[in-house]
Amino acid sequence: xxxxxxxxxxxxxxxxxxxxxxxxxxxxxxxxxxxxxxxxxxxxxxxxxxxxxxxxxxxxxxxxxxxxxxxxxxxxxxxxxxxxxxxxxxxxxxxxxxxxxxxxxx
Numbered sequence: 001x002x003x004x005x006x007x008x009x010x011x012x013x014x015x016x017x018x019x020x021x022x023x024x025x026x027x028x029x030x031x032x033x034x035x036x037x038x039x040x041x042x043x044x045x046x047x048x049x050x051x052x053x054x055x056x057x058x059x060x061x062x063x064x065x066x067x068x069x070x071x072x073x074x075x076x077x078x079x080x081x082x083x084x085x086x087x088x089x090x091x092x093x094x095x096x097x098x099x100x101x102x103x104x105x106x
């Protein structure tokens with residue numbers, strides 16, 4: 001498991017083939033406010049059940065509001081055999097500040 005900055009993730013998304021799974025672990029109300037295009041909402045409490053349907057060999061980027069919940073999820077996924085897990089450092093809040101200033105923040 002490693003961490004990536006918003007700028008690094010932005011550059012990575014432009015060149016990654018296939019694109020990583022952007023796993024947004026926030027709550028639905030948070031996801032309704034703002035999200036990274038192409039992300040998949042799986043609230044943190046649902047990750048253990050949802051993980052059985054995910055490819056443990058695929059690259060997964062975990063995302064939350066400030067990067068704390070997603071870090072816990074990244075550690076969990078790594079612990080159950082996911083080999084290519086990356087946490088977005090600073091979360092969607094840092095993404096909005098550093099990559100997409102037009103994105104709503106909360």
